[in-house]
Amino acid sequence: xxxxxxxxxxxxxxxxxxxxxxxxxxxxxxxxxxxxxxxxxxxxxxxxxxxxxxxxxxxxxxxxxxxxxxxxxxxxxxxxxxxxxxxxxxxxxxxxxxxxxxxxxxxxxxxxxxxxxxxxxxxxxxxxxxxxxxxxxxxxxxxxxxxxxxxxxxxxxxxxxxxxxxxxxxxxxxxxxxxxxxxxxxxxxxxxxxxxxxxxxxxxxxxxxxxxxxxxxxxxxxxxxxxxxxxxxxxxxxxxxxxxxxxxxxxxxxxxxxxxxxxxxxxxxxxxxxxxxxxxxxxxxxxxxxxxxxxxxxxxxxxx
Amino acid sequence: xxxxxxxxxxxxxxxxxxxxxxxxxxxxxxxxxxxxxxxxxxxxxxxxxxxxxxxxxxxxxxxxxxxxxxxxxxxxxxxxxxxxxxxxxxxxxxxxxxxxxxxxxxxxxxxxxxxxxxxxxxxxxxxxxxxxxxxxxxxxxxxxxxxxxxxxxxxxxxxxxxxxxxxxxxxxxxxxxxxxxxxxxxxxxxxxxxxxxxxxxxxxxxxxxxxxxxxxxxxxxxxxxxxxxxxxxxxxxxxxxxxxxxxxxxxxxxxxxxxxxxxxxxxxxxxxxxxx
Numbered sequence: 124x125x126x127x128x129x130x131x132x133x134x135x136x137x138x139x140x141x142x143x144x145x146x147x148x149x150x151x152x153x154x155x156x157x158x159x160x161x162x163x164x165x166x167x168x169x170x171x172x173x174x175x176x177x178x179x180x181x182x183x184x185x186x187x188x189x190x191x192x193x194x195x196x197x198x199x200x201x202x203x204x205x206x207x208x209x210x211x212x213x214x215x216x217x218x219x220x221x222x223x224x225x226x227x228x229x230x231x232x233x234x235x236x237x238x239x240x241x242x243x244x245x246x247x248x249x250x251x252x253x254x255x256x257x258x259x260x261x262x263x264x265x266x267x268x269x270x271x272x273x274x275x276x277x278x279x280x281x282x283x284x285x286x287x288x289x290x291x292x293x294x295x296x297x298x299x300x301x302x303x304x305x306x307x308x309x310x311x312x313x314x315x316x317x318x319x320x321x322x323x324x325x326x327x328x329x330x331x332x333x334x335x336x337x338x339x340x341x342x343x344x345x346x347x348x349x350x351x352x353x354x355x356x357x358x359x360x361x362x363x364x365x366x367x368x369x370x371x372x373x374x375x376x377x378x379x380x381x382x383x384x385x386x387x388x389x390x391x392x393x394x395x396x397x398x399x400x401x402x403x404x405x406x407x408x409x410x411x412x413x414x415x416x417x418x419x420x421x422x423x424x425x426x427x
Numbered sequence: 428x429x430x431x432x433x434x435x436x437x438x439x440x441x442x443x444x445x446x447x448x449x450x451x452x453x454x455x456x457x458x459x460x461x462x463x464x465x466x467x468x469x470x471x472x473x474x475x476x477x478x479x480x481x482x483x484x485x486x487x488x489x490x491x492x493x494x495x496x497x498x499x500x501x502x503x504x505x506x507x508x509x510x511x512x513x514x515x516x517x518x519x520x521x522x523x524x525x526x527x528x529x530x531x532x533x534x535x536x537x538x539x540x541x542x543x544x545x546x547x548x549x550x551x552x553x554x555x556x557x558x559x560x561x562x563x564x565x566x567x568x569x570x571x572x573x574x575x576x577x578x579x580x581x582x583x584x585x586x587x588x589x590x591x592x593x594x595x596x597x598x599x600x601x602x603x604x605x606x607x608x609x610x611x612x613x614x615x616x617x618x619x620x621x622x623x624x625x626x627x628x629x630x631x632x633x634x635x636x637x638x639x640x641x642x643x644x645x646x647x648x649x650x651x652x653x654x655x656x657x658x659x660x661x662x663x664x665x666x667x668x669x670x671x672x673x674x675x676x677x678x679x680x681x682x683x684x685x686x687x688x689x690x691x692x693x694x695x696x697x698x699x700x701x702x703x
């Protein structure tokens with residue numbers, strides 16, 4: 124069984140990755156998961172400067188999901204490059220460094236600083252964190268998305284993935300902009316903005332008032348986003364949103380994702396990513412496939 | 428985090444201890460052999476997406492098999508929400524998803540004459556195993572039992588008598604128990620920290636309970652100039668340090684930063700904490 128997948132210039136051992144912000148900096152999971160089973164790890168988003176993040180409560184459980192408003196709590200790029208990356212590069216899987224800038228220039232400078240360091244297989248641009256007050260959701264605008272991706276491509280030789288927000292009326296032009304600008308793949312989708320209220324106290328539950336919804340609750344929404352973009356834009360897709368089982372993975376592959384990211388499931392079923400990777404070959408066999416590639420985007424539509 | 432286990436653990440028993448309060452015993456040998464007092468586990472109902480996430484529960488104690496080897500763990504919980512409400516209906520033979528051991532656990536202490544454990548509400552649950560470890564009647568994490576403290580007092584406050592759970596467990600394990608209740612139905616009428624303040628200062632304080640109680644305890648410790656450790660509980664999604672939900676404000680060399688209660692705690696020095 125050939126599990127390898129190719130996303131533009133990035134080739135991975137298998138299509139099972141763990142999503143940024145749901146796997147810490149991997150060291151937390153060293154005694155939990157055998158990293159060699161994974162196609163890749165995307166560590167928590169790094170920003171140019173350290174950020175304390177949002178006041179707690181930062182998460183709240185909702186029906187079959189959770190809202191989070193962590194606020195990109197991290198120690199900044201310099202710390203990441205000197206403390207986390209040297210560890211991450213020793214792991215037996217691909218490391219995709221996820222960065223977020225407050226401005227276009229910040230994205231570009233961070234990508235420039237990352238480029239000479241060994242250990243990153245690719246860079247994922249977090250164009251879509253919903254929880255950064257005063258920050259701009261870059262990926263609501265195709266023009267901005269195109270410009271950021273283009274400029275990062277110019278300074279950084281690594282494969283570039285653009286992680287997009289679903290909080291738009293139409294993802295297609297934004298994914299198309301990322302593709303035209305030279306992104307190797309798009310990650311679809313980041314969380315859906317939502318909120319939770321404690322009516323007895325007349326207060327929002329999250330310290331940040333609103334947060335990003337994730338978990339099984341959003342899987343149908345993410346699946347639809349992947350399918351819609353896959354039909355209309357010629358760019359490899361990493362599917363992300365509520366994926367928890369090998370069945371979920373197969374659904375995303377058929378919808379048109381070349382690889383997937385497991386996210387919230389890492390919180391409530393910490394060995395799921397490894398189990399899903401182990402189960403995948405049997406699912407592919409069930410369809411008579413000898414590789415992951417040959418099932419991608421093979422959904423049969425009514426009348427076909 | 429050596430000895431980490433993620434298992435579907437069979438429930439041995441789930442017995443009522445007090446109003447809305449239960450002791451759940453699960454068979455989980457690997458976890459029981461590794462876990463230490465003050466550490467916790469995440470528990471989740473398998474095959475359920477609502478509630479989706481696990482919840483943190485302190486180790487109440489391990490239980491031993493016929494060869495005196497740790498066979499599983501006990502947790503004591505109060506029904507407060509969706510998961511604990513369902514947990515109260517779990518029976519012997521059902522399975523629960525468990526992962527752990529998690530967190531730093533109680534600190535190793537120098538030899539002491541007198542240590543006081545101070546608990547409010549359901550905050551007594553981390554203290555039974557710690558009491559046994561301190562008095563040298565039980566070893567944890569593969570360590571042989573060794574007495575570290577001559578005398579341990581438990582100060583335990585509840586809203587009302589019906590909520591008091593496990594008092595006999597603590598007495599049997601060798602603690603001198605001092606009780607308080609908000610309504611006077613059990614022991615001293617008032618807060619447990621008010622009761623504690625009427626006694627002589629111990630050499631070390633360890634507290635677990637609601638935040639106002641912990642604040643009061645931290646203030647008393649400062650007044651007495653007695654070292655004090657607190658076990659915190661904050662909303663947690665993973666227990667593993669990967670979600671960054673459960674943070675609390677902790678003093679640092681250049682001000683403060685949010686620290687994850689699940690991996691950098693749940694036990695903190697009281698003087699390190701910055702209260703909201």
